[in-house]
Amino acid sequence: MPELPEVETVRRGLEQCTRGFAIERVAVLRTRAIAHPADPQTFCAALRGCVVDGWQRRGKYLLGRLQRPHGESHIDAGHWGVHLRMTGQFLWLDGPQPPCAHTRVQFWNAQGQELRFVDTRSFGQMWWVPPALAPETVITGLQALGPEPFSAAFSSRSLRERLRGSRRPIKNALLDQRLVAGVGNIYADESLFAAGIRPHTPSGRLGQTRLEALRVALVEVLERSIGEGGTTFSDFRDLTGTNGNYGGVALVYRRAGQPCRSCGTPIRRDRLAGRSTHWCPNCQH
Numbered sequence: 600m601p602e603l604p605e606v607e608t609v610r611r612g613l614e615q616c617t618r619g620f621a622i623e624r625v626a627v628l629r630t631r632a633i634a635h636p637a638d639p640q641t642f643c644a645a646l647r648g649c650v651v652d653g654w655q656r657r658g659k660y661l662l663g664r665l666q667r668p669h670g671e672s673h674i675d676a677g678h679w680g681v682h683l684r685m686t687g688q689f690l691w692l693d694g695p696q697p698p699c700a701h702t703r704v705q706f707w708n709a710q711g712q713e714l715r716f717v718d719t720r721s722f723g724q725m726w727w728v729p730p731a732l733a734p735e736t737v738i739t740g741l742q743a744l745g746p747e748p749f750s751a752a753f754s755s756r757s758l759r760e761r762l763r764g765s766r767r768p769i770k771n772a773l774l775d776q777r778l779v780a781g782v783g784n785i786y787a788d789e790s791l792f793a794a795g796i797r798p799h800t801p802s803g804r805l806g807q808t809r810l811e812a813l814r815v816a817l818v819e820v821l822e823r824s825i826g827e828g829g830t831t832f833s834d835f836r837d838l839t840g841t842n843g844n845y846g847g848v849a850l851v852y853r854r855a856g857q858p859c860r861s862c863g864t865p866i867r868r869d870r871l872a873g874r875s876t877h878w879c880p881n882c883q884h
Contacts, residue, residue: 603781604824612838632703634724658780680726687723744780755811770798790817851877
């Protein structure tokens with residue numbers, strides 16, 4: 600599943616390609632891709648005639664701001680919400696191309712340029728949030744998100760308070776979107792390695808010094824991955840179809856049995872909460 604760096608990469612691509620994009624036509628090829636409104640035709644009608652006024656990211660969600668031309672100005676037309684889930688991706692096409700078998704939703708402007716949503720496993724979702732409503736009232740998953748990793752609200756002090764007394768392994772805690780938004784399996788493994796923390800460690804046992812090291816490591820790992828365009832191990836592509844490059848420099852993720860890049864010890868792969876966890880027995884304690 601795309602994590603924060605991949606979703607941020609997509610957000611930047613959408614910002615570059617679709618800011619000012621005037622939606623003339625919408626086609627929904629897979630009904631389940633539309634989470635709200637219940638009728639996909641209502642979704643199409645709501646977005647038709649709107650102009651995209653930029654994109655935000657919240658955790659793994661994307662939020663497009665919509666405006667509708669009104670005389671010589673524009674009025675608020677709500678938000679366009681997107682969650683890529685496991686295999687969702689956007690493609691930007693300058694001219695007509697026949698849709699592939701996994702094309703789910705298509706958006707065109709008057710010039711024939713197309714923003715296409717492709718999703719092999721069909722778990723990705725879209726929402727239209729009317730202008731009178733806050734996005735979290737329609738996209739209810741937003742309500743459960745913790746602080747953004749780059750925000751002041753994400754601090755070692757807040758981590759210690761949230762984790763106090765918890766016996767849950769720190770790896771599992773990092774995957775909880777209520778603790779920190781946008782982190783998944785890849786960057787939990789990478790940041791724990793960078794901080795020198797064993798993923799099995801009960802999260803409540805970590806003091807503020809080690810939690811600060813983890814916070815710093817997580818921010819640095821995420822920033823580095825964003826700079827590399829995210830990680831591609833299977834399906835992720837940006838709007839031009841380009842792979843993310845971070846996977847080639849990952850320190851532990853998907854490197855089970857290979858020598859640690861720091862000490863040469865073979866990387867271990869364990870299962871925690873049903874998820875693969877990669878770590879170095881020598882560097883992490």
